[in-house]
Amino acid sequence: MLVDRYGRVDPDELDAAITDRTILVSIMLANNEVGTIQPIAEIAEKVRGHRGVLFHVDAVQAAPHIELDVRSLGADLLSIAAHKLEGPKGVGALFVRHGTHILAQQHGGDTVLENLAWSCLHCNKPAGLRRVGRAPSRQSSLWATMPTNRIN
Numbered sequence: 001m002l003v004d005r006y007g008r009v010d011p012d013e014l015d016a017a018i019t020d021r022t023i024l025v026s027i028m029l030a031n032n033e034v035g036t037i038q039p040i041a042e043i044a045e046k047v048r049g050h051r052g053v054l055f056h057v058d059a060v061q062a063a064p065h066i067e068l069d070v071r072s073l074g075a076d077l078l079s080i081a082a083h084k085l086e087g088p089k090g091v092g093a094l095f096v097r098h099g100t101h102i103l104a105q106q107h108g109g110d111t112v113l114e115n116l117a118w119s120c121l122h123c124n125k126p127a128g129l130r131r132v133g134r135a136p137s138r139q140s141s142l143w144a145t146m147p148t149n150r151i152n
């Protein structure tokens with residue numbers, strides 16, 4: 001899609017660009033190079049008008065700087081990355097709105113607990129993102145299923 005001279009996506013143009021082949025709209029909330037903040041809530045409203053189209057907000061660059069409220073943004077999915085929030089590289093968190101149907105591409109793996117632990121620790125940091133789970137304790141049966149995991 002084209003953007004205006006400030007790098008802004010026009011919600012009406014986006015609305016018109018959605019076809020019956022569209023399954024996902026993904027927009028960067030804040031651009032770290034030119035400083036544009038997209039009209040996410042307005043875009044979300046347009047996307048909601050199209051049944052079966054999911055709305056993903058890439059909040060990676062925004063998270064360290066502006067408040068994130070997934071409700072007022074209207075996001076079905078919202079991603080943040082740890083390394084932009086003084087966390088480790090290779091770790092992130094995806095907010096999935098309750099009732100949003102997506103399938104995991106990967107299950108398990110060595111980093112699951114680290115990812116989960118990071119999410120637990122940091123999901124409170126950007127306001128509006130809620131803690132979604134707890135890391136399993138060493139005694140739990142979930143811990144036993146992940147022998148390669150460790151607590152940093």
Ligand SMILES: Cc1ncc(COP(=O)(O)O)c(C=O)c1O
Binds near residue numbers: 028061
């Ligand atoms: C908009 C946006 N999304 C996501 C990312 C995260 O990408 P990566 O995890 O590959 O650094 C970046 C990184 O700079 C970014 O600018």
